[in-house]
Amino acid sequence: MVALTHQGTHLRALNRLTLQTNTIGENTTAIRCLDWDRDRFDIEFGLRNGTTYNSFIIEGEKTALVDTSHGKFRQLYLDCLKDLIDLSTLDYLIVSHTEPDHSGLVKDVLKLAPNVTVVGSKVAIQFLENMVHQPFKSLIVKSGSSLDLGQGHELQFISAPNLHWPDTIFTYDQKTSILYTCDVFGMHYCDDYIYDEEPDLLQADFKYYYDCLMGPNARSVLAALKRIDKLEIDTIATGHGPLLKHHIPQWINDYEKWSKEQAKTDNLVVIFYDEDYGYGEEIARHIAQGLQKTEVNIDLIDLSTTDPHETRQLVYEAKGLVLGMPSQSDDHAQVIVNTILAVAHPKQAIGLFESGGGEDEPIYPLRNKLQEIGVTEGFPPILVKTAPTPNTEKMAEEAGTDLGQWITRDRSIKNIKNIDSGLERALGRISNGLYLITANKGEIAGSMLASWVIQASLEPLGVAIAVSKDRAIESLLHPGDRFVLNVLEEGNAQGLMKHFLKRFAPGADRFAGVKTYPAQNGSQILANALAYLECEVISRTDCGDHWMIYSTVQRGRVSNVDGLTAVHHRKVGTHY
Structure with a gap:
């Protein structure tokens, strides 16, 4: 030695x-x-x-x-x-x-x-x-x-x-x-x-x-x-x-x-993909990243190596299925796809994506067969014709999160119903302002309606924002990333809240129909916001089901000096 x-x-x-x-x-x-x-x-x-x-x-x-x-x-x-x-x-x-x-x-x-x-x-x-x-x-x-x-x-x-x-x-x-x-x-x-x-x-x-x-x-x-x-x-x-x-x-x-x-089978999602065909593996892993935000159990299975018996058992246990289209000429993969069709049942949710290899199994006939079985569609089909772009990858991640939220919906509903009349109602009496976070990173844009926002420091000027781990925007809020904190105005917030609270399809343009203009840091300023702050993320702290994002503030402006910040009053502290 x-x-x-x-x-x-x-x-x-x-x-x-x-x-x-x-x-x-x-x-x-x-x-x-x-x-x-x-x-x-x-x-x-x-x-x-x-x-x-x-x-x-x-x-x-x-x-x-x-x-x-x-x-x-x-x-x-x-x-x-x-x-x-x-x-x-x-x-x-x-x-x-x-x-x-x-x-x-x-x-x-x-x-x-x-x-x-x-x-x-x-x-x-x-x-x-x-x-x-x-x-x-x-x-x-x-x-x-x-x-x-x-x-x-x-x-x-x-x-x-x-x-x-x-x-x-x-x-x-x-x-x-x-x-x-x-x-x-x-x-x-x-x-x-x-x-x-x-x-x-x-x-x-x-x-x-x-x-x-x-x-x-x-x-x-x-x-x-x-x-x-x-x-x-x-x-x-x-x-x-x-x-x-x-x-x-x-x-x-x-x-x-x-x-x-x-290794529990509760809330199990199985992702089938062909490791050697097209971009199947890349898309599968981005879907898995989105699923991980919702704390489901995930199995990634290579269509080219798994056997029908293992497939049958996994599909039987799964609450959610994701299937990447294999090559039409891959006989083994076709056997696995047929096994999935034979075992899938109406209590499951499923998502399909193309692999982009040039001779993918057609996605829509397979989708029709699954709909006939009665499965729920966890996200619309992801179509891949060329090498995945950052927007494609983000779409896949958001699709995974949507599927995971469907899988865990019963748990979420149960948590909301189990409200203690003391602690949870007392916690809900903490009121907060209403804000809209916008973030751009290269080709990717994100937004989130937020209420858990506070000023966190005077020197330097800093704010802290709590962001749920299953929110799509959290991947755009790592140290070094920049965003805009738009402050919503009392009496003028309902239209923006209605727009940004609706459910967007994975990859959809969240700013379509909303008046915006670019900030110096590249993110979007809402034209109808009361004020805005341009921020840079300094750190992230794990707070259980949320990330606490601490950021410094570079610049800001108020559009109406007499306006007041819109306020959100909750009844309980167990959900928004």
Whole structure:
């Protein structure tokens, strides 16, 4: 083992960064970047024992690097990497997924290894193209793909979407029986042990990590466990914490037990798509993003690999179905579509979308057959003829949210009915003004009627807005985004409220028929608003079912100095 310490004469105790290299298999080296004092992860998760970022080198006749590291380790990591291998001859860079703590140094490696081929899932390669902003050679892999490095190191790839990013893949080396899983089976735990020497010390952090990152996708965890069930695994090379070697059955059994406890079929939506046909996967994942806002359970199923028995069971359990049109010439996919038609029932909602591959199964005859069964249409068909634009992607996301809101409507109605005459009615006596938020981001425009708005700071001038997590506009309100807060006027708000409270079809122009003009930040100012404020998002805070958006105010204007802000009075505090 080699240990390197971050160099610098003014390091504080709370910034200890060290690095380890270890041989973990034949011609296989682990590079572990140890972040001893990190106390937060993904903003909302507190850490007690720091964390590590693990990267791996596999050397056969060709050489592969599995993942990189966090940007804070740039010099330490790159110096170590150059000592271990000749980067100018690096053949492959395998990207397990593109979260920055694992791909933060991909661009640096591409600069030092200009001939390298980047290996990843289709979604990962697309994400990387937007991250590194330079051309690179790539190889797209999925379950069943393999890559022969020579000397027995034949790599087998396993798709593991949504664990916990949509682009995740596992890599299994036949030579060493090492399974590289990135975030899966990891934990935020930093110590000098390369392996799981003391499981009792690790158990709490292992469970905490599962609960935070894997538990919300329990059904996807079970699907991934099923895909690796037949592998002979000597070591699980994780992206965080110690590698797992001595107690592998225990760790896998824990994941299976916890996932079965959480993988409920209540409010299950199954999305069927063809991973290799047209733009089906891209559209499916944007629909899934919209569904996630409504806290339904989601299964993403590849039409080209699923079997009729599994399909029958999933469709029977599902409350919602989404189907991307497969190729007319794909016989297996046609069998699956027919299975869906045979099992679908009137208590379900369904949405259809084209994949845009050039020979899609016709969408409207299938829609007619489903309507004859009596299923509810969760969103109008999404038609895709060319490469998806940001507007297409936003339409798909909004469609997913609409479907999810239909699925969870009974829960929402029940929550409204279960009103306590004391607390909820007292909370409802907090009155608020009425505002219309407008936001533009490139080609995408959004709006939202809001009442939970307050001035939050004087220096700098700032406002805070509570935005429900299932609102379409929330994706346009991340740090750095800009919007306009339009203040509605007492006695002159009904027309605007009626317009913006109606239900819009996914992708519809929300400003059609409304007088607006552009603000300096690119968003829309309502001509009939009492006042407006141009704002920039600084931070988002998780507040349960809402995001609290804190923003600074750059400029504003009042159209009627004698006007008063429209006020919203609620009867209860459990709904708007």
